[in-house]
Amino acid sequence: MIKAGDEQPKFKGNDAQSEAEDLLVLFSDALYMSANVTTQPSAASLAQPLQAKCDSGKVMMSDLPVEILFHIFIGLSGSYLARVCSTSSLWRQLAPTAAEHLVRAREPLLLKEAACHAWARSLTALEELEEHIGPAPSRTWQDEWVRMRMEQARLLAISTRNIEAFERHCDAMHDQIVEAFEVGGQLTIEVEAKQSCSRMIAWKEHRGWGPRAACAGTLLISCGSAALACSLMERSPRYAASLYELHRILDERAWLGDVAPETFASLHGPFGAATEDASWSVLSADPSPGLTWRSKGVVLAMVANQSSFPDGNGFRCPVNERGEVRYELRDSDIVRFISSAPDRSGSHSLVETDLNVFRLPPLALVRLERTENCGEWRANGHLVQRRCYTVSVSY
Secondary structure, three states, rough: HHHHHHOOOOOOOOOHHHHHHHHHHHHHHHHHHHHHOOOHHHHHHHHHHHHHHHHHHHHHOHOOHHHHHHHHHHHHHHHHHHHHOOHHHHHHHHHHHHHHHHHHHOOOOOOOOOOOHHHHHHHHHHHHHHHHHOOOOOOOOOHHHHHHHHHHHHHHHOOOOHHHHHHHHHHHHHHHHHHHOOOOOOOOHHHHHHHHHHHHHHHHHOOOOOHHHHHHHHHHHHHHHHHHHHHHHOOOOOHHHHHHHHHHHHHHHHHHOOOOOOOHHHHHHHOOOOOOHHHHHHHHHOOOOOEEEEOOOEEEOOOOOOOOOOOOOEEEEEEEEEEEEEEEEEEOOOOEOOEEEEEEOOEOEEEEEOOOOOOOOOOEEEEEEEEEOOOOOEEEEEEOOOOOOEEEOOO
């Protein structure tokens, strides 16, 4: 049975009908396997008369009962199920059902009411995540907290050019840092959730996030975004549990939430797109519209208002210090995100994670739409004296 990561067969047909017939011949082994493992006797008996036709390469869509098709489909990758949707009306209905079955099997905590517009694309995203960091581990994101939190602090020190002071501080205060992560310590999940992140968690719960998703989503994004992006860039599984948890949460909210308005992010500086995720550095080479790349980070973006654009000097980024939020001007080019409604190819919108604050899920495909120079564009009514890269997203 063909699964994600296996060598994929090539279709020789030029139209949908021919491609469907080629697919049936190539997957005849999956048909036999499904007949052997199914718990439905009728499915096995229905498959037996098809063996001769499979051997002769003359299986047609009309020959296959739905029970057998479903067992074949759950052996396919997300990208193949997406292709199957273009073959026939029956397959177009059955392939998403198979994809949903596979997604929910991998993510049992996914809300039952979460209705995805593109189950095959969601399955492909899980397969892409697995390709980068391996399968979901048995440990939890909480088990990765200390290491992730420390790496996040180190990366922030690097971005603010304070790495030497940070390392001296860690050496001099080793015992105090260890105590801070012990029960009741200032850097434990419980204390962070009740203090610096309490308002953001409460906002999410008020908007319909479950308590678990609100807590995990807030802490992983606010306290680990750069570390998570770094591990994805390195294809390291050190934060695999955290990344799978965050993937489920953001995927779920993308399906349940509204389309994001026009949002903005700094390209460089602390919490900037390219600072936390080196894949965004492609914009520094003055690329042409149409360039695409795969984002690794959980990019922070905001709507244009009096906090983010009080004037035309540039983007001001929110910084949370012990629950107090202030806005710092970034000496940086700016990224503008254009979101749109989901369709059969996937989601195309950032996810709102706080009031007027949005995030781009990891491994989203980004496309440069246009570039505007200083003084050629507006935000919050101001002519902004920074270069602006307008992008669209898909995941």
